[in-house]
Amino acid sequence: MPRRIGLTGGIGSGKSTVLAMLQALGAAAIDADAISRATTAPGGAAIPLIAQRFGADFITADGALDRARMRERAYAQPQARRELEQIIHPLVGAEVQRQVEAAQAAGARCIVFDIPLLVESGRWRAQLERVLVVDCEPETQVARVVARSALAPEEVRAIIAAQAPRALRLAAADLVICNEGLSLEALRNVVEQAARSFGL
Structure with a gap:
């Protein structure tokens, strides 16, 4: 049976980048x-x-x-x-x-469930072996989203405020990838380490 991993993170955390890296390493992805x-x-x-x-x-x-x-x-x-x-x-x-x-x-040896509202929903945890949270500082989230979209900083902060609190996401995590100040190559190295623990 493949390992079942839940992936979540706030807007601008880099969750989609991490998911793409896991897929490149052989994980199947399911986008809830x-x-x-x-x-x-x-x-x-x-x-x-x-x-x-x-x-x-x-x-x-x-x-x-x-x-x-x-x-x-x-x-x-x-x-x-x-x-x-x-x-x-x-x-x-x-x-x-x-x-x-x-x-x-x-x-597939590993299935990664991309679940933005994993922490909020409450119904997913029992279906997953491990929860992987991609995390960074809130101001980093704001800067990334402003850079890639037409949203103003205050709009991004409102989105962050409407999502699960950062502390709640971190408390639900079995593994945290801190995506703060990392180059893409450094992030890839961290993801590869995590992937090995998932059997990839």
């Missing part, structure tokens, strides 16, 4: 966020169920979830968010399982 987004994209598996539960006006003209309208509903009625999750989570779970089985069939 991308799977979740796909269920509510045009033609996604959740769309008919959302239309049935919330009404057709929650679906955009191109057949996707109207996120703005759903956000308004969830803000006004917290129960709506739970109902949406009850639709999406089983679909995500089924697709994750399908991808796990495909990775096993392909002979």
